[in-house]
Amino acid sequence: MGSSTEHVLAVVRRQILAGDRSPGDKISEVGVAADLDVSRTPARTALAALEAEGLIEKRDGRGFTIKSISVADVEKAIQVRAVLEGLAARTLAENGMSPETETLLRGSIAMSQEILETEAPEIDYIGRYQEANRVFHETIMQRCGNELVGHAFERIALLPMTALGTLAFDQTTLERQRMRLTVGHSQHVIIMDALLKRDGQRAERMMIEHSNATLNYGQLFVENGDGVACRAQDPAKPCRRGGHGHGAALD
Amino acid sequence: MGSSTEHVLAVVRRQILAGDRSPGDKISEVGVAADLDVSRTPARTALAALEAEGLIEKRDGRGFTIKSISVADVEKAIQVRAVLEGLAARTLAENGMSPETETLLRGSIAMSQEILETEAPEIDYIGRYQEANRVFHETIMQRCGNELVGHAFERIALLPMTALGTLAFDQTTLERQRMRLTVGHSQHVIIMDALLKRDGQRAERMMIEHSNATLNYGQLFVENGDGVACRAQDPAKPCRRGGHGHGAALD
DNA sequence: AATCCGCATTTCGGATACAAAGTTAAGCGA
DNA sequence: TCGCTTAACTTTGTATCCGAAATGCGGATT
DSSP states (O other), X not given: OOOHHHHHHHHHHHHHHHTSSOTTOEEOHXXXXXXXTOOHHHHHHHHHHHHHHTSEEEOSXXXXXXXXXXXXXXXXXXXXXXXXXXXXXXXXXXXXXXHHHHHHHHHHHHHHHHHHHOSSOOTTHHHXXXXXXXXXXXXXXXXXXXXXXXXXXXXXXXXXXXXXXXXXXXXXXXXXXXXXXXXXXXXXXXXXXXXXXXXXXXXXXXXXHHHHHHHHHHHHHOSSTHHHHHHSSOTTSOOOOOSSSSOSOOO | OOOHHHHHHHHHHHHHHHTSSOTTOXXXXXXXXXXXXXXXXXXXXXXXXXXXXXXXXXXXXXXXXXXXXXXXXXXXXXXXXXXXXXXXXXXXXHHOOOHXXXXXXXHHHHHHHHHHHOSSOOTTHHHHHHHHHHHHHHHHHHTSSOHHHHHHHHHSOHHHHHHHHHHHTSSOOHHHXXXXXXXXXXXXXXXXXXXXXXOHHHHHXXXXXXXXXXXXXXXXXXXXXXXXXXXXXXXXXXXXXXXXXXXXXXX
16 A cells, blocks of 8 residues: 555655755755645655655755765765675674575676676666666675664665766776676675675675775776866765766766 | 654653663554643654664554564674774774864763772762763764764664663672773773874774673673573563663673 | 844644544354 | 454544744834
8 A cells, every 4th residue: 555655755755866856955845745736744754754864954944955965975875885784794694694695695696797798788787787786785784684784774875875876887988887897796706705604704894895896996997087086075065966867977 | 942742752762761661562653642642743753753763663553562672682783883983983083083073082081081090989980981981982973074974873773772781781890890991991092092193994993892892891791691691692582671770681 | 224123924843633444352143 | 162244443644724933025213
């Protein structure tokens, strides 16, 4: 049963993530209530949830605003994710995997490998790889035996993480993207090996490196200097999210 | 001006943490609304917040229940806290402290040292040490330059952390408590040294050790074997929170 | 002309009302 | 006695209404 609150939450979240609502824009209960033709009550609930997710922030007396996000924010989110995923990997290695977990991880790796081994990849191979990648990380997070890790991660940095998805694949040639993916895949294999050997420290170290790599390797492969310039500690400089998927992120 | 929602939130949270509401108890909108003589609206908001804090959990059609907490849960929470605090310490070391931050940390250390150097301590010296300890950790968390760390921590494990407070100081003699505190203080000093020398890795390693120590050292100093027995991986076994301060935690 | 005071509009938080869905329990019938 | 059905109560989700607080604007006064 799709409740009205969930509907509002999903729609507004998609609007924000898609860029239909720009950073800095005001959002109010009455606004979304009128927009989606619902009462103010579910609108209020949804806005509260959005604030908990970090997508919007509350101004004192004047509604909510779409949170502006800077490259520095993305870096911070990645660092938090890295240590949390590292803990998840270590915990999973120390506790051992269940057969189902092992099946899921092996499946993800097999799919990634198949995609990367294809000589003439279809145009959507990046999307398929991202799916396999998501399975790998989500499986480790959610089945590591410490549900608080996943719980902490869910509540944090939904927006920076999404921005990251559009960020990493911009301004690179297809060949470079393929290289990036290959490197990432190799790290998955190494992490899997550490998990199977119950080597918690190695699993943790590699996972942290792998998670941080999402941004670092992207910078390594960016041809011009924009990435580095954008990396400079300038929290005030907003990194606008592209409104159409692969937009002008990391400008 | 305390809004009604905040009031309900504070009262119910205190009730749960104080043990006035036992784990497994049902809690509903109408119940707290009638209890505190407010409408269902703030009661619902408060309950949603409590769920986000992890103090209660929602059952399908049967209201909320106070979350049972096991020693395993406390361990999980501590591990998450450890990596988050480790990240905070590393970040702070790498970015450098502001003068105000340094003042706060030095103040905390000075206060701890003064307390520990007192030969005949007053009876409340543990409370005062805990305050200094709180300042130390909170300062690093909140002023490390990555607000997402603190944000992640706030949302997680309020209950396990409070349980920890009552847990660590039970069933130990005054002399052993003093030893524990001295060890913790020495670690604070070492972390402070690493921070000043901008040694991020050392700061992170020591902070992780220090955070994990909260439980480990407590076990080391427990005389009888109950602590170890309780540590066994038995998530089903609830660790009831004592209703009167230093109750029968870690039974 | 500038500043201050006051009113109106906007917006949020809380309360009550209403409707739907699910669970439990009790009663009835086989 | 057991099972099924129904009815009532609990719980939840949504809508509408009202009050309070804040901001912005406009007018009046110095």
